[in-house]
Amino acid sequence: MTAIQDQLPNNHCYGCGADNAHGLQIKSHWQDDECVCRYTPRPEQCAGPLQYVYGGLIASLIDCHSNCAAMSNYYRLEGREIGSSPEIWCVTGRLTVNYLAPTPIDTEIELRATLEEVGERKTVVKSRVYSGNTLTAEGEMIAVRVPQSWRETG
């Protein structure tokens, strides 16, 4: 099954872009009504102590995974293939992460996201972050749909 990210054209995002060779290169898939991402941390992505991941990695994973879940759902609602023209893009309006326990660096991380509210312009995505069976963080991300012109200015 092709990951959502591998269907998004011209995505250079450090977190989720298939076109960023230096980035996290996360891959997300829908499993029924949950969007799932598994990520294996790199040793340098540690916190102060070497055995845990740094909080910014958890925030980055939640942010990008949630955004890809929201964007793929907008394609679905329009009955179109992910990445088909006209392209659909969202950006992050707000990101909240509750850190519940340290996340070990030597264990694969699993994110499970659900769409809590879906509007024409905004989607609220809730994520749970697991290390093995331990829930180590919870996230809420508001994805905001932007016009194609957003990508072309700056």
Next chain:
Amino acid sequence: MTAIQDQLPNNHCYGCGADNAHGLQIKSHWQDDECVCRYTPRPEQCAGPLQYVYGGLIASLIDCHSNCAAMSNYYRLEGREIGSSPEIWCVTGRLTVNYLAPTPIDTEIELRATLEEVGERKTVVKSRVYSGNTLTAEGEMIAVRVPQSWRETG
């Protein structure tokens, strides 16, 4: 003036650890009652389009800068040098980021943080993120003081 991070011993954090050669290596300083950090993005830290930074970088900068502000303040309240023994460490309880505008990748980013609430165990830190004169994000981070044993388990 020595940065807060350069006084913290054995800090391998990808975001703020002086001992992480691969990390962001942020440096924060107090200017009166504001804690200030300036960071120059790397080209690969882009969003989907190449000209903006990815949201996870903003979240990571706010998280680590806020935590260093909180930790350094606990040393100050105890009348001690940053990094002196016994070491003081905080972790992130909750991180919230409001993204207000895209943050250009070709411009230095400035974070300005203030301590909104300081308790014995928790500090609430508010941050403003600027690109030039443009406020591009606002963050709130709750730092939670942890015992030294937190760093040694896992």
